[in-house]
Amino acid sequence: MNGSPGLFRRRAAIRSLFPTLAGFLILGGLAFAQTDKAALNGNLPGLADNQSPVIIEQNASRNAAIYRIAEGDCKIEWIAWNNEPGLVRLVSTCTRSLVMQMPLLAQIVETFLNHDPHAGSLRTLFWGRIEPDYSPGLHELSFRLALAAYQSSGWDKKRGRAGNGDINGFVKDLANRAMIYPELKALFAPFHKIVYFSCVEKVLVIEAAKLPFYEQLKRHGVKAKDRLPFDCMAWFAVADMPDKGKTSTP
Numbered sequence: 001m002n003g004s005p006g007l008f009r010r011r012a013a014i015r016s017l018f019p020t021l022a023g024f025l026i027l028g029g030l031a032f033a034q035t036d037k038a039a040l041n042g043n044l045p046g047l048a049d050n051q052s053p054v055i056i057e058q059n060a061s062r063n064a065a066i067y068r069i070a071e072g073d074c075k076i077e078w079i080a081w082n083n084e085p086g087l088v089r090l091v092s093t094c095t096r097s098l099v100m101q102m103p104l105l106a107q108i109v110e111t112f113l114n115h116d117p118h119a120g121s122l123r124t125l126f127w128g129r130i131e132p133d134y135s136p137g138l139h140e141l142s143f144r145l146a147l148a149a150y151q152s153s154g155w156d157k158k159r160g161r162a163g164n165g166d167i168n169g170f171v172k173d174l175a176n177r178a179m180i181y182p183e184l185k186a187l188f189a190p191f192h193k194i195v196y197f198s199c200v201e202k203v204l205v206i207e208a209a210k211l212p213f214y215e216q217l218k219r220h221g222v223k224a225k226d227r228l229p230f231d232c233m234a235w236f237a238v239a240d241m242p243d244k245g246k247t248s249t250p
Helices: 005-029 098-115 140-150 167-178 182-191 214-218
Strands: 055-059 064-071 074-081 087-093 124-129 193-207 227-240
Touching (some): 064 098, 074 098, 087 098, 098 182, 140 167, 140 227, 167 193
Parallel strands (some): 087 124
Antiparallel strands (some): 055 064, 064 074, 074 087, 124 227
């Protein structure tokens, strides 16, 4: 796999996306402070040809193929269920920023698309909670969601509610509109696929002062008593990139 022309082309494509990714992270008033600046400049350890291999395990008890990769303190699993073709679960236990996880994630996706019999049916990526449930963990998606809600006229930060009364729908639309997941968008682009929030459940809201990244939020004008969404169960839709000249919206 490491010597294939297709892999080299995809790695070059991933590298070329980082200037665009940097723009996503800086524009729109979100200024995502947890992103590694060296990574955004293309200094990405792990893109060399001697990367850690992806291990594929056929797990009978879970009726799933599990794609695993590990490097240092980073362990990532991509679980593809045989009885639900098209549905995969991404499990990352890693203290690196999402940008710095990209080389490992790219290897996982590459291996899955090349080897899994159900790869052509890929349609849903289950992320689970966007707030990490391990320690220490980065809170990038949580921070971005909270800040985007604070900056949205559709969010009542005093009561901690969506103005339209549909908190799940509001968070889903906000996550797509504010593009809180540019790393995933960049990850799938070299494979000619698009990704977007498709379903949200169990949104959690809390006073900003109780969030571990409150000091970052304060720099954007967030007050201690502002009630903001910071966590949810998230599903992403994955689809083939539309033909040139056509558009596709979530």
